[in-house]
Amino acid sequence: MSTTRESVDMRAWTRRAGVEPTVRIGIVLDEDAMNELRLRVPNRVHTLDSDGGSPRRLSPRASLTVRRVGDVLTVRVGEGPETTARVLRVVCASPPPLAPGVGVLVHDVVAGRGFHWQKRIDQTLTGTIELRAGPHGVVLVNELPLEDYLAGVITAEMGGACPADLLKAQCVVARSWLLAMTEPKHRDEPFDRCNDDCCQRYQGTGDLSPAALDATRATRGQVLLAPTGVVLDANYAKSCGGVSETPVAVWGLEKPGISPVVDAPRDAAERRFFPVTEQNLDEYLDGAWVQTTRCYCSPNVVPVDAIGRYLGRVDTTDDYFRWTVRYERRVLEDLLREKIPDARELAELRDIHVRARGVSGRAYAVGLEWQDTRGEMVRSRLDSEYRIRQVLHRKFLYSSAFAVRLEREPAGAIRAITLRGAGWGHGVGMCQIGALGMALCGIDYETICRHYYPKAELATVYP
Numbered sequence: 001m002s003t004t005r006e007s008v009d010m011r012a013w014t015r016r017a018g019v020e021p022t023v024r025i026g027i028v029l030d031e032d033a034m035n036e037l038r039l040r041v042p043n044r045v046h047t048l049d050s051d052g053g054s055p056r057r058l059s060p061r062a063s064l065t066v067r068r069v070g071d072v073l074t075v076r077v078g079e080g081p082e083t084t085a086r087v088l089r090v091v092c093a094s095p096p097p098l099a100p101g102v103g104v105l106v107h108d109v110v111a112g113r114g115f116h117w118q119k120r121i122d123q124t125l126t127g128t129i130e131l132r133a134g135p136h137g138v139v140l141v142n143e144l145p146l147e148d149y150l151a152g153v154i155t156a157e158m159g160g161a162c163p164a165d166l167l168k169a170q171c172v173v174a175r176s177w178l179l180a181m182t183e184p185k186h187r188d189e190p191f192d193r194c195n196d197d198c199c200q201r202y203q204g205t206g207d208l209s210p211a212a213l214d215a216t217r218a219t220r221g222q223v224l225l226a227p228t229g230v231v232l233d234a235n236y237a238k239s240c241g242g243v244s245e246t247p248v249a250v251w252g253l254e255k256p257g258i259s260p261v262v263d264a265p266r267d268a269a270e271r272r273f274f275p276v277t278e279q280n281l282d283e284y285l286d287g288a289w290v291q292t293t294r295c296y297c298s299p300n301v302v303p304v305d306a307i308g309r310y311l312g313r314v315d316t317t318d319d320y321f322r323w324t325v326r327y328e329r330r331v332l333e334d335l336l337r338e339k340i341p342d343a344r345e346l347a348e349l350r351d352i353h354v355r356a357r358g359v360s361g362r363a364y365a366v367g368l369e370w371q372d373t374r375g376e377m378v379r380s381r382l383d384s385e386y387r388i389r390q391v392l393h394r395k396f397l398y399s400s401a402f403a404v405r406l407e408r409e410p411a412g413a414i415r416a417i418t419l420r421g422a423g424w425g426h427g428v429g430m431c432q433i434g435a436l437g438m439a440l441c442g443i444d445y446e447t448i449c450r451h452y453y454p455k456a457e458l459a460t461v462y463p
């Protein structure tokens, strides 16, 4: 037995382990239905382990062709003979330090799975590569230290021009979320997380940004702890709109360590909007204060055109701090018929109103009334933040923190519905645009973390 502390798989990791866990990331999934994969090892000695025989030494720059044949794999090294195995592992004998482009090259990996722009790209992967035969294709799992994975995630999720303290705050939050591991989406698969938006986007080492690497190293092992002492499942969202939300209002869940905050300096007058209520909602959404606010996620602190530049992955340059969506009644009726199974017989929408809000003004219950095709009045209810955003927009409404304004005909029928809203996303935990605003104001990442998670504690859980 070795006396050094072994690495622990992320699924088995606890704070007591005191070591950096290993994560297993699904890179090529069964659903990608790839029956053949081509790999090339870099200019270093690797070994090929298979369950069917003793490890083989792979010479530098060796190429491998792996095929699925029924429930087994065949592998050919260079032009050599084909051999068969159930599980193959490509292991680097002496891994180099993490740097852009290091690792084994895998050809034609799916990126943007399920999106209209889905494409195949070549990726380089560090750590160990494990291959298995799935029912529909070869499955490739990349096993690597959590910190190396995190550097890749931060690269993919954040724009390269981000202020360093925003990157560091995002590292602490993403690391906490990973280690808390409360969302086992791939419980029955041979990996912890996939490489795409379903979990977090990870595209290997090819595009690793030096800034993301620096931020990961500077915060190594640092997480947020809940008051109970466990690693906090640290949620975050794009823009809170001025006040962040409770997990109870959004998911019906208590999460010790996540509490709502006003996203402005301590002495700011914006505190008067905590909580946002039916009484102060109009002033919160449209008061003159919005023009001069020091809210960290407001356009006064983060200019709208800066969001895309810093955060990346933002398709538009809209102002998400305050937004307006307006529907002619018939357009909203079409949406309701399409999205609510019970509304197929809807003839005329008569009323729509918010029935319950969280502290950020986010609605979690919306009441609807309509007359159906037989002339009966029907009452219905959208009863979660998610469902409200899903139903009240062709794609997905920016947030559920909105006021409803109905324009009526003289006879009383609704002519149009305006939703005037604040923020983008569920609003629980760190506000990413606000964290960007704080970093642009010169505030350090530890202060940023304490601002968004005032009931959590920063701690280092492995060296």
Ligand SMILES: [Zn+2]
Pocket (backbone or CB within 6 Å): 185, 186, 193, 194, 195, 196, 197, 198, 199, 200
């Ligand atoms: Zn996933």
Ligand SMILES: [Zn+2]
Pocket (backbone or CB within 6 Å): 239, 240, 241, 242, 243, 263, 296, 297, 431, 433, 434
């Ligand atoms: Zn905010």
